[in-house]
Amino acid sequence: MTNAIKLLFGMLLAAVAVNAQTEHICKSTDEAAQAAHTRLLEFRSSPQTQNYDVKYHRFEWVINPTVRYISGVVTTYFTAREEGFQTLHFDFDPALSVTEVRQRGTALNFQVLAAEKLLAVQLPNPMSLGSLDSVSITYAGQPPATGFGSFAQANPGGNPALWTLSEPYGARDWWPCKQDLNDKIDSIDVIVRTPAAYRAASNGLLVSELQDGADKIYHWRHRYPIAAYLVAISVTRYAVYSDFVPVPDGEPIEVLNYVFPQDSAWIRNETWRIVEIMQVFNELFGTYPFADEKYGHAQFGWGGGMEHQTMSFMGGFSHLLQAHELAHQWFGDKVTCASWEDIWLNEGFATYLEGMTYEHIPAAGSWRNYLVGKINHVTGSAGGSVWVDDTTNVNRIFSSRLSYSKGAMLLHMLRWTLGDEDFFQAIRNYLNDPAIAFGYARTHQLQAHLENQSGLDLDEFFADWFYGQGYPSYQIEWGQSGSRLAVKIDQTTSHPSVDFFEMPVPVRFVSATGEDSIVVFPHQFSGQYFELELPFAAASAEFDPQLWIVSKNNTVTNNPAVSVDEVETFRVRWFPNPAADVLTLDWPGFEGAPVRGECVDAAGRKVFAFEVTSAQSTFSLRGMPAGTYTMRLFTPKGTQLQVIVKQ
Numbered sequence: 001m002t003n004a005i006k007l008l009f010g011m012l013l014a015a016v017a018v019n020a021q022t023e024h025i026c027k028s029t030d031e032a033a034q035a036a037h038t039r040l041l042e043f044r045s046s047p048q049t050q051n052y053d054v055k056y057h058r059f060e061w062v063i064n065p066t067v068r069y070i071s072g073v074v075t076t077y078f079t080a081r082e083e084g085f086q087t088l089h090f091d092f093d094p095a096l097s098v099t100e101v102r103q104r105g106t107a108l109n110f111q112v113l114a115a116e117k118l119l120a121v122q123l124p125n126p127m128s129l130g131s132l133d134s135v136s137i138t139y140a141g142q143p144p145a146t147g148f149g150s151f152a153q154a155n156p157g158g159n160p161a162l163w164t165l166s167e168p169y170g171a172r173d174w175w176p177c178k179q180d181l182n183d184k185i186d187s188i189d190v191i192v193r194t195p196a197a198y199r200a201a202s203n204g205l206l207v208s209e210l211q212d213g214a215d216k217i218y219h220w221r222h223r224y225p226i227a228a229y230l231v232a233i234s235v236t237r238y239a240v241y242s243d244f245v246p247v248p249d250g251e252p253i254e255v256l257n258y259v260f261p262q263d264s265a266w267i268r269n270e271t272w273r274i275v276e277i278m279q280v281f282n283e284l285f286g287t288y289p290f291a292d293e294k295y296g297h298a299q300f301g302w303g304g305g306m307e308h309q310t311m312s313f314m315g316g317f318s319h320l321l322q323a324h325e326l327a328h329q330w331f332g333d334k335v336t337c338a339s340w341e342d343i344w345l346n347e348g349f350a351t352y353l354e355g356m357t358y359e360h361i362p363a364a365g366s367w368r369n370y371l372v373g374k375i376n377h378v379t380g381s382a383g384g385s386v387w388v389d390d391t392t393n394v395n396r397i398f399s400s401r402l403s404y405s406k407g408a409m410l411l412h413m414l415r416w417t418l419g420d421e422d423f424f425q426a427i428r429n430y431l432n433d434p435a436i437a438f439g440y441a442r443t444h445q446l447q448a449h450l451e452n453q454s455g456l457d458l459d460e461f462f463a464d465w466f467y468g469q470g471y472p473s474y475q476i477e478w479g480q481s482g483s484r485l486a487v488k489i490d491q492t493t494s495h496p497s498v499d500f501f502e503m504p505v506p507v508r509f510v511s512a513t514g515e516d517s518i519v520v521f522p523h524q525f526s527g528q529y530f531e532l533e534l535p536f537a538a539a540s541a542e543f544d545p546q547l548w549i550v551s552k553n554n555t556v557t558n559n560p561a562v563s564v565d566e567v568e569t570f571r572v573r574w575f576p577n578p579a580a581d582v583l584t585l586d587w588p589g590f591e592g593a594p595v596r597g598e599c600v601d602a603a604g605r606k607v608f609a610f611e612v613t614s615a616q617s618t619f620s621l622r623g624m625p626a627g628t629y630t631m632r633l634f635t636p637k638g639t640q641l642q643v644i645v646k647q
Contacts, residue, residue, distance in 0.1 A: 151173055
């Protein structure tokens, strides 16, 4: 945090003081919430809320978990984005009643606009651009239940409990806010008064827990930018304990657990998993973004989980659910989707990361089985895009097949296309981009980081896999004569929105004695022929053995009719093979027009590109690690491949 920001927070707080799966997706619902979940909502970004920037909220709430009711005061500090505006608007449900609005002790005129679901506050004077001001709103009522419930009361295990879950449009159901995905709150204080038998969980650090007669007052403080839908409280009887995640050369990160007393014993046997999970994410994506405050779990009476910033609300404690909600702290909380059209930036990442814990912690579960399950889920229907085409429909936003599973596999295929080094570095660059870190992002910003890191043009990839619908099916035929192998790859698609998915296609060839080689074919059109030298007689072939591509109904056939004679016209020779520092291309049939090519490693990552302009060319391999590489020539008659060995 910069000194300037610290100074601003100090000013704000001083002013306030004076002014006194087994669906493991995070949005699994119970029956009551499901009814609301499928409802069409009428939320649209309010132009009336765009003329100011929220800097700080101080929440002072009175909550009794035996009653579904809220009362309190919300103090908001804000700066003007426009010159001369005088009416301040908040998203606000008319089911709640406002008793007064004050500015530094002076009562202001206000009006609840029921049709627009807005609270309009009349300021005494027009605001100047960039000026800082504040208002305090006193209100009370029984909030409605939209989305996933937004404000809920229940009695799990016979103990009264009350919690909030505002995603996507429910924050306005229980407090006056600015709900759009364009303005994070810079800082919050959450103060909850409740009967002394109960505890209140919330975002940030617990500053104080004070007895006041028959009540207790809990004060939570959070000093990071936060989206309105991630502000949350949960109040019930809680048992409290902590796990700690070691950090190299740093203080351990506390994982603060608020759990129902009757469930404490078995939950303690589950939450230890978060230590190893966080260590994996810290290594891959950088240290947990809110490490100087805490991470936490607050159990609540609901059938899934919700990634409230620094404290996930948990309906269960499976490995995958814990991993999913923790992953959101990077993807969804540190960087938040700037439109519900792009919810996959939250949910696709969290789903992919939950599965990746199996890759890095094999004892936790099977990474291969996880991928099989996701591919089967995505291909269970012929259509559907990752891009959300109807953001009024909560069910569509949180489609488990599209936003979660297909979003996760989109990332998996990007990882395959770029290679691990570029993919993970690009993701770290995305998370740390000053323009979006602790702010909002759209898909095109992620794409830009992937392209900048890899040098690839990913327009077609995102057109096919993000905006487009469906998936490919591959029909692969191969024939071999001696060491020469000819391969023909056809493709059909499940939905007319995409006529062809351009992907690097891996095929594993295996001899009768168990020798094998995975060849990655740069598939650019249906019916494409390839030729390569294979140093053994292939007895069988397997499409995509490591499950990199979302596809279905694929066939791989040994067909002698697929003859190497069909590609004889572009027969080339690479020598010596194995090679040391220099590799030579001999192409007797070269026809004079320049032909581009590339060298890729065993994972399909581009090592270098080249252009052939004569019948014989030489290439330096100096500095390349020893190993197996594939030389690709993209000729007008097809793609020629040669597997070479660098000594």
